[in-house]
Amino acid sequence: MARDTRERILAVARDLVHGASLAEVSTEDVCRAAGVHKGSLYHFFPSKEALGGAVLEHNWDMMRAVLEESFADDVAPLDRIDRFVESFVRMLTLMRERFGVTPGCPLGTLASEVAAHGGEARAQAGRVLSGWMGYFSTAISEAKGRGDVPADVDPGEAATRVLALMQGLALLAKAHDDPGLVLLARSDIRLLLRASR
Amino acid sequence: MARDTRERILAVARDLVHGASLAEVSTEDVCRAAGVHKGSLYHFFPSKEALGGAVLEHNWDMMRAVLEESFADDVAPLDRIDRFVESFVRMLTLMRERFGVTPGCPLGTLASEVAAHGGEARAQAGRVLSGWMGYFSTAISEAKGRGDVPADVDPGEAATRVLALMQGLALLAKAHDDPGLVLLARSDIRLLLRASR
DNA sequence: GAAAGATTTGACTGATCGGTCAACTCTGGT
DNA sequence: ACCAGAGTTGACCGATCAGTCAAATCTTTC
Secondary structure, eight states: TTTTTHHHHHHHHHHHHHHHHHGGGHHHHHHHHHHHOHHHHHHHSSSSSHHHHHHHHHHHHHHHHHHHTTTTTTSSSHHHHHHHHHHHEEEEEEEEHHHSSSOOTTTHHHHHHHHOOOHHHHHHHHHHHHHHHHHHHHHHHHHHHHHHHHHTHHHHHHHHHHHHHHHHHHHHHHHOOGGGGHHHHHHHHHTTTOOOO | OOOOOOHHHHHHHHHHHHOGGGGGGGGHHHHHHHHHHHHHHHOOOHHHHHHHHHHHHHHHHEEEEEEEHHOTTTTOOHHHHHHHHHHHHHHHHHHHHHSSSSOOOHHHHHHHHHHTTHHHHHHHHHHHHHHHHHHHHHHHHHHHHSSSSOTTOHHHHHHHHHHHHHHHHHHHHHHHTGGGGHHHHHHHHHHHTTTTO
16 A cells, blocks of 8 residues: 555556446546545546546557567568457457456547547547557558558558557447457458558 | 427437537436426436437437438449448538537447447347448348359458448547548448459 | 655535426317 | 326435545655
């Protein structure tokens, strides 16, 4: 019960927000689950919205760790994307076991919720989604360089398509409570990129 | 101020839910905007969740009208899908003008929210999404019959992919406040189906 | 060990939440 | 003219909401 209170609040908030929206989780829920009083929460976070932003940032850190690992250049660029999809599905499956329901995409769902509030929150959501897309974009660029993807493919636009596909599959996975649906992304992405391998 | 109170409540609720989640809209918001008292709302709807369900059903009716129109068989099957995408984008654009923000997909977003509550709501969400997918599925089947789509394409699975893509693009459109993003779906769908035309 | 700051407590506020209720008005049918 | 039931009112409930605050308690530093 020492200096890690902030982290504990954050971790608990993240757990509660999955499977529900931020709006459905109250600060009191968070405090109760974290074994902490309201004052402590507001000592570390100026508002509930700020807490939501911190959760998004935290999820982004986790996702970035997965991205860094998946996009290591020991395999061909497009295989890195496959590897990421698989890690992503593993993540969703783990969450499903922990929370009993399939969550939506930990970034996309939250981002689209806070984005609706406008202002700094929208900017943050944009930053996160762009950051994510960056990984796809560079991999696609590199694949182009190797001739795995046709030269007329625009990496930025293609990355948008890939990200959209994954978001949509994650949404359907949530609605059907079946994380495995997202695995469809692997073959779809090759088709989307008109990839030769 | 006569028999149409129920419809007015429904219409107002639908307007308020766009650009926000159902959880973010209170029954009092709805009543205030509809010029109606709480008792009236609860005269027509047994609970807030039921109101959410009715909004979803209402949106599904609207979407089905668009689907029926777009999927009329006066053009080739895959062209019907294009036509639907365009109508869908027009719908999003209109909403953006009305509400000042780009809404998410009126079906997908709501469906995934109510689905998290489990029970009848989840079943309803499933019904709606399956119903939607049915239109894609039949069109793809027909395209297969004409040889526009390879024989090894499974229409049901392909419809899932197409729907996922649209949902994802709609989510990104909301985050970026740009409905036009969804138009990317037209070319993507051809690629996804390995279509010859 | 004392001063200084970071952290934690727990009671509190005013607003708002979803939902209820008994009483009232309006309406169509006979 | 009367009735029955649909629709409406507006006050109300207990719970919960996000957020506040002064006082108490730890930690750190010197």
